[in-house]
Amino acid sequence: MQAAVTDHRADVAVLHLQGELDADTAGQLHAVLADLLERPVPRIVVDLSSLKFCDSVGLSAFITSKEVISARGGWLSFAGANQFLAQLMENVGLGRYFAIFPEVDDAIAAAQI
Structure with missing residues (x-):
């Protein structure tokens, strides 16, 4: 997995993710999220458009970050998931905890509301 952050x-x-997010690469995601969680109010859009695969270990990194994000008045949303990832997020119920948008621009626009 490759990760890059743009403001x-x-x-x-x-947070732009590319490749496969699994047990072997989840540590890298944890490190990137830890840096983002240092912001006073973390507001993060995760761009999934180039992520080809994600397992439960990868998803748990987002779920465990939610407490810190919420405590600081921030949020984390997802955008651009392919059909596999969209179905996975629906199956595990992430839509109840995180906003999921079709495109990154939609997620950023929603942040202005």
Whole structure:
């Protein structure tokens, strides 16, 4: 898995993920999220458009970050999931805890509301 962060506006970071997120690469995701969680108010859009696969270990990194994000008044949303990832997130109920958008621009626009 490859991860890159770009800032949109002063308060929204987009985490671009590429490749496969699984037990072998989840540590890398934890490290990137730890850096983002250091922000005073973490507002993170995770761009899944180039992520080909994700298992439960990968998803758990997002779920465990939610407490820190919520405690700081921030949020984490997902955007651009392929059909496999969209179905996976629906099956495990992530839509109840995180906003899921079709495109990154949609997620960023929703942050302005």
